[in-house]
Amino acid sequence: MKGKSVADTDSAALRSAVSKAGWRILPLLSLGYLFAYIDRVNVSFASTQMNIDLGFSATVYGFGAGLFYLAYALVEIPSNILLMRFGARRWLARIMIMWGMIAVAMMFVKTPMQFYTLRFLLGLSEAGFFPGVIYFLSTWFPTRQRGRAVALFYLANPLAVAVMGVISVPLLALDGNWDLRGWQWLFLIEGLPPLLIGVALLLWLPDRPGNAHWLSEAERDALEHSIADHPTAHETHDAHGVMSVLADRRVQLLTAIYLITLAVSTTFLLSAPAILMEVTAWKLPQVANLIFWAGLLGAATMFLTGWVTDRRGERFTALIIALVIDTIGYLVVALAPSATTIAVAFLCCMIGRGMQSTAQAALWTDILKQRRLAIGAAAISSVANLGVFLLPFGFGFAKDWSGSYHLGLFAFPALHVVALVLALVLMRNAKRVRG
Numbered sequence: 001m002k003g004k005s006v007a008d009t010d011s012a013a014l015r016s017a018v019s020k021a022g023w024r025i026l027p028l029l030s031l032g033y034l035f036a037y038i039d040r041v042n043v044s045f046a047s048t049q050m051n052i053d054l055g056f057s058a059t060v061y062g063f064g065a066g067l068f069y070l071a072y073a074l075v076e077i078p079s080n081i082l083l084m085r086f087g088a089r090r091w092l093a094r095i096m097i098m099w100g101m102i103a104v105a106m107m108f109v110k111t112p113m114q115f116y117t118l119r120f121l122l123g124l125s126e127a128g129f130f131p132g133v134i135y136f137l138s139t140w141f142p143t144r145q146r147g148r149a150v151a152l153f154y155l156a157n158p159l160a161v162a163v164m165g166v167i168s169v170p171l172l173a174l175d176g177n178w179d180l181r182g183w184q185w186l187f188l189i190e191g192l193p194p195l196l197i198g199v200a201l202l203l204w205l206p207d208r209p210g211n212a213h214w215l216s217e218a219e220r221d222a223l224e225h226s227i228a229d230h231p232t233a234h235e236t237h238d239a240h241g242v243m244s245v246l247a248d249r250r251v252q253l254l255t256a257i258y259l260i261t262l263a264v265s266t267t268f269l270l271s272a273p274a275i276l277m278e279v280t281a282w283k284l285p286q287v288a289n290l291i292f293w294a295g296l297l298g299a300a301t302m303f304l305t306g307w308v309t310d311r312r313g314e315r316f317t318a319l320i321i322a323l324v325i326d327t328i329g330y331l332v333v334a335l336a337p338s339a340t341t342i343a344v345a346f347l348c349c350m351i352g353r354g355m356q357s358t359a360q361a362a363l364w365t366d367i368l369k370q371r372r373l374a375i376g377a378a379a380i381s382s383v384a385n386l387g388v389f390l391l392p393f394g395f396g397f398a399k400d401w402s403g404s405y406h407l408g409l410f411a412f413p414a415l416h417v418v419a420l421v422l423a424l425v426l427m428r429n430a431k432r433v434r435g
Contacts, residue, residue, distance in 0.1 A: 014142070014226055017209065017219035021140050024214060026149060028205065029133050030156040032096055032197045035190070036129055037160035039103040040068055040122065042190050044270050045168035046106075046183035048277070048284060053181060056112065062396020064115040065270045069388035071123030076382040079128025080135065087207040088136040095132070096198030098125035103191030107184040131377045139208060142226040151306040154361060155299050158354055161269065162295025169288045250367050253426040255380045258360055260419040261323075263387035264330070264412045265353050267395050275405050276346065280339035290343055294350040301354035306362070315359045315366065316427040322355030323423055327416040334409035367430070 043050075043065055051061055083091040102122045109115045133153060141149040171189055175182035206212040209223040268275070276287045305322075309315045325348050332345035364377055398408035 011222075013216070013218040013222040017215055017223040018141060020214060020219070021209070021212075021223070022149065022152075024212075025137075025140060025205065026152055028197065028200060029092075029136075030153050032092070032194065032201070033130065033133065033153060034156040034160045034163065035193045035197065036096075036099065036126055037157055038164055038190055039099060039194065040126065041160075041266070041269050042164060042168065042186060043106070043119075045164060045172065045273050045284075045288075046186050047271075048183075048273055049172060049175070049181060050109070050183040053183070054110065054112075054115075056115070058396035058399035059393070060112045060115070060396070062271075062392040062394070062399075064112065064119045065396075066267075066389040066392035067116055067119045068123035068126075069266070069385040071120045072127045073382045073385035073389065075124055075127040076131060076385070077379060080131050083128060083132045083135070088132065088139075089201060089205045089207050092129065092132060092136070092205070093198045093201040095126060095129050096194045096201065099129075100191055100194030100196075100198060103194065104188055106187040106191070107180070131381055134377055139227060140223070142223075148306075150361065151303060151358065154357070155302060157357070158295050158298030158302055158350070160295070161298065161350070162292050165288045165290070165292030165295060169285050172284070248367070250426060250429055251380065253422055253429065254360065254363060254367065255383050257319075257419050257422050257426065258380060259384040259387040260415050260422075261326070261353075261356055261360070262384050263391040264326075264415055265349075266388045267391045268330075268349070268412065270392055271395065271405070272346075275333075275409070276342070278405055279333065279336040280342050282339060290346060294347050297347055298350040298354035301351045302358045305355045305358040309359060309362055315362045316423065316430075318355050319359035319363070319423050320420065320427070322352045322359060323416055323420040324352075325349075326352030326356065327413045327420065330409065330412035330416060334406060334413065336406065 047056075047061055050056065051058075056064075079091075079095070099122060102118060102125050106118050106122075109118060134150060137149050137153065167190075168186060171186040172182035174180070174185040177185070180188075209215060209220050209227070212220065215223070272291060273284060273287050276282065276290065277284060280287070282290075305318050309318050329345045329348035329352060333342055333349070336342055364380065395405075395408040395411070398411075399405050401407075
């Protein structure tokens with residue numbers, strides 16, 4: 001009976017520690033990720049004024065928008081290694097403060113070269129935040145609680161789309177105040193929060209449970225003991241380790257699928273206001289309202305997909321359904337039959353995006369289980385972000401060459417068909433490995 005009592009006490013201490021960590025850590029990190037995503041794609045709303053003011057063509061805009069992802073891919077793995085060397089609190093704070101300053105500096109852009117330079121620097125500064133947080137959460141949440149923690153953190157991604165839909169139009173409407181254009185106000189106001197959040201991380205984010213003054217000694221011991229048994233506690237992070245992960249055929253397929261879906265969804269979102277205004281003939285406030293509801297729908301779908309796939313213990317069905325929904329949605333947007341149909345198709349695209357994002361993130365943890373998760377995830381993300389650099393440039397070039405977004409839009413469903421085939425191959429390969 002005494003042994004059972006000790007076990008019950010340890011279990012209660014662990015539950016209490018996980019609950020406290022969830023309330024103390026996740027809101028701040030999620031808020032940081034929300035503004036990270038806003039500051040990388042808010043250029044989509046800014047471009048509706050900025051491109052006209054500065055005379056940027058779709059090719060110039062697409063190249064500059066995509067440069068963020070080239071820089072992001074180049075330094076994501078080194079950034080994650082440095083995070084583990086210097087500690088999450090200092091490194092994540094450094095990331096946020098630097099990207100906040102560069103995001104604000106976007107308001108001073110005058111020439112294409114300045115636009116290219118600041119977008120590249122923004123990518124350099126933000127690189128490593130997402131995989132860094134994923135690794136950081138693995139040092140705070142035991143395996144059975146980690147999936148929910150990651151899902152709650154990742155919800156900030158689609159919610160950022162919804163927030164942009166709400167705040168961007170009022171910010172653009174500040175046009176003329178203090179001799180600043182609306183797009184300059186947008187960069188200024190949306191770039192300031194990361195600076196404040198970065199300072200908050202320095203003040204309040206503990207690197208490890210052992211440094212958390214808000215945990216009792218029993219809670220710290222229970223949480224550290226639970227985390228110590230997880231494979232990520234014994235990872236190595238050298239170049240050989242990265243290559244061994246990427247040599248896995250399943251990881252290669254995951255990387256290819258993620259590259260396609262991330263490149264398409266990001267390229268679409270980077271130009272979504274302009275695309276939707278062209279194909280629906282709606283005004284910006286109507287388009288912003290659609291984007292707001294699409295972001296909320298994507299967040300709800302993401303959460304539901306995580307819950308269902310956890311209960312089923314199977315991710316591929318959700319991934320394949322999501323890719324089919326996305327393919328149909330993008331095809332309808334490209335065909336542009338009517339404004340109402342396009343709006344419904346756009347909502348479908350965001351549903352598919354939420355489903356496949358959750359399913360892919362869960363598959364990463366399944367397949368990289370007992371491997372080098374932190375660096376493996378960063379490696380997959382780095383390779384995929386190279387595609388995000390190329391596709392916006394090609395999409396912008398197609399717009400300038402044809403005079404319309406329609407030609408480039410047809411590439412989106414075609415690429416999703418490729419991703420769907422790769423997902424089926426991955427599912428067959430994964431079943432063979434399990435067998």
